[in-house]
Structure formats: C-alpha cells, structure tokens
Amino acid sequence: AQSVAQPEDQVNVAEGNPLTVKCTYSVSGNPYLFWYVQYPNRGLQFLLKYITGDNLVKGSYGFEAEFNKSQTSFHLKKPSALVSDSALYFCAVRYPGSARQLTFGSGTQLTVLP
Amino acid sequence: DGGITQSPKYLFRKEGQNVTLSCEQNLNHDAMYWYRQDPGQGLRLIYYSQIVNDFQKGDIAEGYSVSREKKESFPLTVTSAQKNPTAFYLCASSTGQGAREKLFFGSGTQLSVL
Numbered sequence: 001a002q003s004v005a006q007p008e009d010q011v012n013v014a015e016g017n018p019l020t021v022k023c024t025y026s027v028s029g030n031p032y033l034f035w036y037v038q039y040p041n042r043g044l045q046f047l048l049k050y051i052t053g054d055n056l057v058k059g060s061y062g063f064e065a066e067f068n069k070s071q072t073s074f075h076l077k078k079p080s081a082l083v084s085d086s087a088l089y090f091c092a093v094r095y096p097g098s099a100r101q102l103t104f105g106s107g108t109q110l111t112v113l114p
Numbered sequence: 115d116g117g118i119t120q121s122p123k124y125l126f127r128k129e130g131q132n133v134t135l136s137c138e139q140n141l142n143h144d145a146m147y148w149y150r151q152d153p154g155q156g157l158r159l160i161y162y163s164q165i166v167n168d169f170q171k172g173d174i175a176e177g178y179s180v181s182r183e184k185k186e187s188f189p190l191t192v193t194s195a196q197k198n199p200t201a202f203y204l205c206a207s208s209t210g211q212g213a214r215e216k217l218f219f220g221s222g223t224q225l226s227v228l
Contacts, residue, residue: 042221043206043219101159
C-alpha cells in the first residue's frame with residue numbers, strides 16, 4: 001500500500017532562515033511524489049512533483065524538494081523563508097500503474113516568525 | 115483554486131438529515147475526487163470518478179454517496195448514516211495521465227452538525 005509520513009505536526013522558523021519540511025514514503029517500486037500547500041480555509045495548491053530524473057526538483061514560490069531513494073525521503077526546502085510561506089504543507093504519493101489517486105500525509109503546519 | 119467551484123462554503127446538518135455538497139468544474143477534466151480533511155489526519159479519499167457515469171469508492175465511502183451525470187459536476191451527499199460528518203470537504207479534479215497527472219482543488223466546504 002502506498003503511504004507517506006510527515007513526522008512533524010509543526011515547524012517554526014525565523015524569516016530569512018532556511019526551512020525544511022520532512023516527508024518519508026513507503027518502499028514499493030518507484031513512486032511519484034508531490035508537495036501541496038494549503039492556506040486557511042482554502043483548497044490545496046500544487047507546489048512540485050518528482051517523477052523521475054534529477055533528484056532535486058524545483059517548484060513554485062522558490063520551494064524545492066530532494067528525492068532520496070536510500071532514505072525514502074522527499075523533504076521540502078526553501079533557502080530563505082518568508083512570513084507569507086506560513087501554511088499547511090502536505091506530502092503525497094502515488095505509485096505508477098496504481099488505480100488509486102494520491103495518498104496524502106497528515107500535514108505539517110509551517111509558521112515563519114517575523 | 116482554478117476552475118473548481120464548491121458550494122456552499124459553510125453547511126450545517128441536523129440529526130438524521132441528508133445534505134449535498136456541490137462541486138462544479140469548468141476545466142474539462144475527466145477525473146474528479148472528493149476528500150475529507152480532519153485536523154491531524156491529512157486528506158482521506160471518499161469517492162472518485164474517472165469518467166462520466168462511473169465512480170469508485172475511496173478509503174472512507176461509508177455514509178456518503180455521489181453521482182456523475184455530467185462531466186462538470188460531481189455532487190457529494192452526506193447521508194444520515196455518516197455519524198461523524200463534521201469536517202472540511204475538498205473536491206478536486208485532475209488532468210493528464212500517469213506522470214503528467216495533476217490535481218486541482220476547490221476552496222472547500224466546512225460541514226458542521228447542529
């Protein structure tokens with residue numbers, strides 16, 4: 001079964017500092033991995049995805065994520081956090097050929113402090 | 115939130131009542147989905163539809179029903195059999211296949227029990 005884990009419910013970081021939001025996935029084949037962001041009372045917005053190729057994926061709003069197969073991780077990163085980055089972040093996985101839609105992690109609330 | 119409209123934004127259900135959440139998209143997407151979001155649990159798939167007049171149960175379909183009579187519309191009915199309906203409900207649609215697939219979300223409906 002496809003699954004992802006986000007080990008941190010909450011991440012706090014000072015504005016201007018680098019941020020990392022962690023995600024690990026279950027091992028089964030070569031997954032497609034995604035990051036979505038949700039602002040209060042809104043739907044989710046796509047940030048980036050990893051399908052194949054370069055392990056470092058660049059996405060919207062200056063975010064990037066690194067696929068690490070040996071650690072089964074797909075952590076979201078940004079070199080310099082903004083207060084406006086404060087939101088709920090979801091990691092998601094889908095395995096190629098699976099009839100299922102995305103399976104989402106439990107979410108990580110990111111707060112960037114001014 | 116793209117071209118996906120969910121209504122109403124807030125909905126209240128009385129004991130024993132069925133309520134219907136609307137989801138309309140003008141993106142010409144074949145596939146549509148309903149997710150339920152509870153705090154700390156991420157998104158869980160209720161139902162999905164890959165094509166008109168066809169839909170499949172997700173992980174938590176009990177107490178819910180859907181229809182897909184038109185490509186643009188995928189309403190969700192929360193029946194009286196759903197004993198814990200209070201949650202944030204998100205509708206999504208997707209384009210592309212496999213690696214090119216990407217989810218677009220509506221802005222959600224908050225359902226509460228009176």
